Amino acid sequence: MEEKKIKSFMFYSNYYLLIKLLPKNDQEKIVLSILKFMFEDIEPEFDDSSQLYAVWTNIQMGLKTSKRNALNGLKGGAPVGNSNAEKTTHKTSQKQPTKQATKQAKWEPKKQTNNISTFYFLLSNFYYLQDKRLLREKMKKWLDYKWERKEPYLETGFKSLLTQVENNTKQFGQQAVICLIDECMASNYKGIIFDKLKQNQTSSKKNSNLFREIAEEEGII
Numbered sequence: 001m002e003e004k005k006i007k008s009f010m011f012y013s014n015y016y017l018l019i020k021l022l023p024k025n026d027q028e029k030i031v032l033s034i035l036k037f038m039f040e041d042i043e044p045e046f047d048d049s050s051q052l053y054a055v056w057t058n059i060q061m062g063l064k065t066s067k068r069n070a071l072n073g074l075k076g077g078a079p080v081g082n083s084n085a086e087k088t089t090h091k092t093s094q095k096q097p098t099k100q101a102t103k104q105a106k107w108e109p110k111k112q113t114n115n116i117s118t119f120y121f122l123l124s125n126f127y128y129l130q131d132k133r134l135l136r137e138k139m140k141k142w143l144d145y146k147w148e149r150k151e152p153y154l155e156t157g158f159k160s161l162l163t164q165v166e167n168n169t170k171q172f173g174q175q176a177v178i179c180l181i182d183e184c185m186a187s188n189y190k191g192i193i194f195d196k197l198k199q200n201q202t203s204s205k206k207n208s209n210l211f212r213e214i215a216e217e218e219g220i221i
Contacts, residue, residue, distance in 0.1 A: 008070065019031065022052070026052050122158060
């Protein structure tokens with residue numbers, strides 16, 4: 001029996017947003033890899049430390065779902081004539097979604113993942129050459145925390161946050177910033193309070209000076 005091949009597939013805007021972030025040569029490679037995967041079943045092999053790999057890992061599940069749906073004759077639901085499709089149509093006609101239900105639907109995990117993948121890639125790109133993997137993972141947790149609070153970033157705002165994180169990391173160290181992010185999430189803060197790093201540093205200096213004064217008085221040093 002001849003193997004079924006799809007003739008078309010869904011391509012989402014967040015794929016395009018991710019691909020735009022790549023250098024031009026890599027844009028061509030990823031697009032060709034997507035087409036080979038969808039129409040020839042050839043899965044690409046990228047270096048796991050490359051930007052191409054970062055993009056591919058963010059879109060491959062969506063592509064596999066599109067391929068599976070296309071092979072099953074689906075377009076976001078059961079094929080026409082299928083009993084499941086009839087049930088869905090019947091239920092929909094009986095009850096229209098409320099405004100609250102529509103609002104909640106915008107925050108389904110699948111949609112969150114599609115939106116947040118762009119920011120995950122920005123993180124990988126921003127910290128790739130700076131050997132800050134622990135900080136990158138902590139920032140991913142911060143993104144998840146913000147999405148759970150229904151406070152997603154816009155791309156410009158998130159890039160600004162990355163710059164703030166980087167500047168404070170240079171000044172206070174990676175571990176201090178990681179601990180601060182943990183503290184802000186535990187305290188249910190809306191944002192990362194970078195001023196706390198300055199306060200902690202000032203407090204630490206005061207304690208150090210006090211210890212030195214006591215040690216000098218006691219003749220320890």
